[in-house]
Amino acid sequence: MPELPEVETVRGGLAPVLEGQRLARVEARRPDLRFPLPDNFVQELTGARILKLERRAKYLLARLDREDTLVMHLGMSGRFEIARPAGEARPGNFHYAPTPDPKHAHVLFETEAGDRVTYYDPRRFGYMALVNTATFDLHPWFAGLGPEPLSQAFDAARLQHAFAGRKQGPKTLLLDQRIVAGLGNIYVCEALHRARISPFRAAGRISRSRLERLAVAVRAVLLEAIAAGGSTLRDYAQADGALGYFQHSFRVYDREGRPCPHAGCPGVIARRLQAGRSTFYCPVCQK
DNA sequence: CCCACGACCTGTGGGC
DNA sequence: TGCCCACAGGTCGTGG
Numbered sequence: 001m002p003e004l005p006e007v008e009t010v011r012g013g014l015a016p017v018l019e020g021q022r023l024a025r026v027e028a029r030r031p032d033l034r035f036p037l038p039d040n041f042v043q044e045l046t047g048a049r050i051l052k053l054e055r056r057a058k059y060l061l062a063r064l065d066r067e068d069t070l071v072m073h074l075g076m077s078g079r080f081e082i083a084r085p086a087g088e089a090r091p092g093n094f095h096y097a098p099t100p101d102p103k104h105a106h107v108l109f110e111t112e113a114g115d116r117v118t119y120y121d122p123r124r125f126g127y128m129a130l131v132n133t134a135t136f137d138l139h140p141w142f143a144g145l146g147p148e149p150l151s152q153a154f155d156a157a158r159l160q161h162a163f164a165g166r167k168q169g170p171k172t173l174l175l176d177q178r179i180v181a182g183l184g185n186i187y188v189c190e191a192l193h194r195a196r197i198s199p200f201r202a203a204g205r206i207s208r209s210r211l212e213r214l215a216v217a218v219r220a221v222l223l224e225a226i227a228a229g230g231s232t233l234r235d236y237a238q239a240d241g242a243l244g245y246f247q248h249s250f251r252v253y254d255r256e257g258r259p260c261p262h263a264g265c266p267g268v269i270a271r272r273l274q275a276g277r278s279t280f281y282c283p284v285c286q287k
Numbered sequence: 288c289c290c291a292c293g294a295c296c297t298g299t300g301g302g303c
Numbered sequence: 304t305g306c307c308c309a310c311a312g313g314t315c316g317t318g319g
Binding site: 002003006034058073074075076077078123125126175177184185186231277278 | 310311312313314
Binding site: 034075076077104121122123124125165166167168172275276 | 288290291292295296297298
């Protein structure tokens with residue numbers, strides 16, 4: 001489920017455990033995730049200190065006291081769990097007591113302090129890589145990324161420019177990480193509903209005032225989701241339930257057949273496949 | 288450029 | 304209960 005709010009939540013949870021710590025032990029329990037892990041993966045990381053844990057789009061970035069940055073993408077089903085040494089108190093803001101799932105525990109990090117961070121990923125759409133920090137912005141994964149939706153670089157003008165002349169719906173274009181980085185299926189559906197814009201309307205024909213609404217809606221839904229600790233579904237469910245309440249706030253996503261939550265709207269939430277992915281929307285109030 | 292579709296990989300939930 | 308299919312948060316590539 002990792003879209004921007006989930007990755008940001010994970011970042012916030014891992015940071016107190018990893019930042020400033022040296023990795024005492026690293027274990028790759030299989031040679032590949034979505035892509036092969038670099039040959040020197042374990043060697044490069046063992047003994048490295050994580051200076052800072054950052055996020056760009058849906059990527060987690062561990063800045064190291066070495067030439068490279070550890071880049072991690074959670075794909076569809078990637079998640080992290082932290083285990084502390086027996087008897088120690090839990091630092092706040094993260095999830096513990098995982099259901100044992102040794103089959104999908106693919107990468108282990110152990111810090112000097114003894115915390116163990118395990119990466120689980122049943123579907124293995126996630127990946128990890130080492131990317132040279134000095135030339136980071138030139139790397140193909142990052143060179144073409146659009147602005148962060150929570151930064152000042154993202155606004156209606158940016159959308160207008162990106163949408164100009166395009167016949168695809170805004171749903172499809174907002175999923176394009178080159179236009180804006182970090183949105184996924186859930187939050188695009190939610191933002192379009194809040195802005196009352198049809199996912200199917202030709203993007204180039206959406207008025208400026210509607211694009212203003214859309215930019216505001218994107219920002220609002222992401223901020224609310226981050227404040228709620230992201231959304232917890234399926235693989236991502238955490239044992240102690242400490243995180244991830246935003247799924248209770250979905251207005252359209254996975255709510256086919258339920259009434260439209262907009263006051264006074266008689267619509268019923270519909271689901272339609274768009275570019276092979278489910279789009280949830282209200283056919284009545286989203287124009 | 289647009290779109291439809293399939294691929295990657297595994298698990299789960301719903302329908303019968 | 305059991306089986307089979309549809310579908311799942313994300314990308315990436317192909318071909319018309």
